[in-house]
Amino acid sequence: MNVFFRKKVNLTVLAAVLLLSMSVISVVASMAVAKTVVHGDFARAIYGRDKDTPEQRVKVPAPKVTADAVVVMDNKTGKILYEKNGDKSEHPASLTKIMTAILVLEDDRDDRIITVSPWAGQKPYSYCYTGQSMRQLDMLTQMIMISDNVAASALAEAVGNGSAWQFWQKMNAKAKEIGANKTHFENANGLTSKLHYSTAKDLALISHYAMENPKFRKLVAIPEKRLYSVSPVGESLLCESTNDLLTSYPGCIGGKTGYTDAAGGCLMAVAQRGNEEVLVIILHSEDTDTRFDEGARLLDYGFNILSKQP
Numbered sequence: 619m620n621v622f623f624r625k626k627v628n629l630t631v632l633a634a635v636l637l638l639s640m641s642v643i644s645v646v647a648s649m650a651v652a653k654t655v656v657h658g659d660f661a662r663a664i665y666g667r668d669k670d671t672p673e674q675r676v677k678v679p680a681p682k683v684t685a686d687a688v689v690v691m692d693n694k695t696g697k698i699l700y701e702k703n704g705d706k707s708e709h710p711a712s713l714t715k716i717m718t719a720i721l722v723l724e725d726d727r728d729d730r731i732i733t734v735s736p737w738a739g740q741k742p743y744s745y746c747y748t749g750q751s752m753r754q755l756d757m758l759t760q761m762i763m764i765s766d767n768v769a770a771s772a773l774a775e776a777v778g779n780g781s782a783w784q785f786w787q788k789m790n791a792k793a794k795e796i797g798a799n800k801t802h803f804e805n806a807n808g809l810t811s812k813l814h815y816s817t818a819k820d821l822a823l824i825s826h827y828a829m830e831n832p833k834f835r836k837l838v839a840i841p842e843k844r845l846y847s848v849s850p851v852g853e854s855l856l857c858e859s860t861n862d863l864l865t866s867y868p869g870c871i872g873g874k875t876g877y878t879d880a881a882g883g884c885l886m887a888v889a890q891r892g893n894e895e896v897l898v899i900i901l902h903s904e905d906t907d908t909r910f911d912e913g914a915r916l917l918d919y920g921f922n923i924l925s926k927q928p
Contacts, residue, residue, distance in 0.1 A: 680702075685904075687706050688818055693896060704819060711810075726773060739772075751849040774786070862910045870887060871889060884900060886900075
């Protein structure tokens with residue numbers, strides 16, 4: 619009888635323990651669920667959606683381009699938003715003239731009269747010629763707007779104190795100062811040379827630096843302008859910017875084109891929407907027209923990325 623009683627008591631105690639354990643597990647589970655709901659509601663209140671949802675991790679797909687190398691930069695901060703072969707060595711063509719313009723503007727002698735030397739006058743693809751004289755700022759404007767190679771060479775000689783070679787050394791020193799460490803200049807115009815190269819990232823840094831100069835921003839934003847020679851007196855040239863995006867892309871505030879057979883189509887372009895600015899570099903696009911189509915799509919892409927940032 620005592621044995622039976624002890625077994626009954628043990629079973630009762632065991633049942634009680636099991637019942638208590640199940641109650642504790644139920645309470646803990648309820649607290650965990652409640653905690654999850656609270657954290658979920660908090661995340662929705664802060665982020666407008668559950669934290670770390672797949673939607674937040676989706677990246678904006680980059681447009682497909684023929685260009686061998688591109689960079690899309692937030693021109694306000696200098697942050698690179700997208701790159702394709704950004705560090706690959708490329709021929710920069712006339713994007714070289716962005717650095718030429720930087721040094722000429724920092725020389726700060728806009729009214730100095732420059733006469734084109736026989737050496738400078740031999741360069742191809744130009745409306746300037748040997749013996750012609752222009753104000754330094756007007757010659758620079760012509761160089762930027764229509765990518766005049768003789769103008770670039772004449773400016774290099776003048777700012778280099780009679781030596782284009784000295785000017786090229788200034789270009790290379792300035793590149794290092796800006797942080798463009800994979801760039802080497804061997805001329806002021808961008809004509810093809812094995813010792814003349816840069817990268818999309820470096821050219822983005824150089825262009826970002828240039829766009830901080832109010833005079834440069836003004837020059838690259840001019841769609842059309844008539845420029846006058848000092849000698850021959852009265853001679854003039856109506857220049858139209860080679861950057862088609864100035865008139866075809868809403869918000870475009872400047873840019874510079876480039877092309878050689880070795881470099882393909884090249885472009886630097888900057889556009890503005892509200893308080894945002896996007897800068898793009900395109901190197902070795904398929905042709906001279908493609909660079910503008912791809913430039914427009916890359917500018918759109920940059921603004922799209924910025925619009926999705928917190």
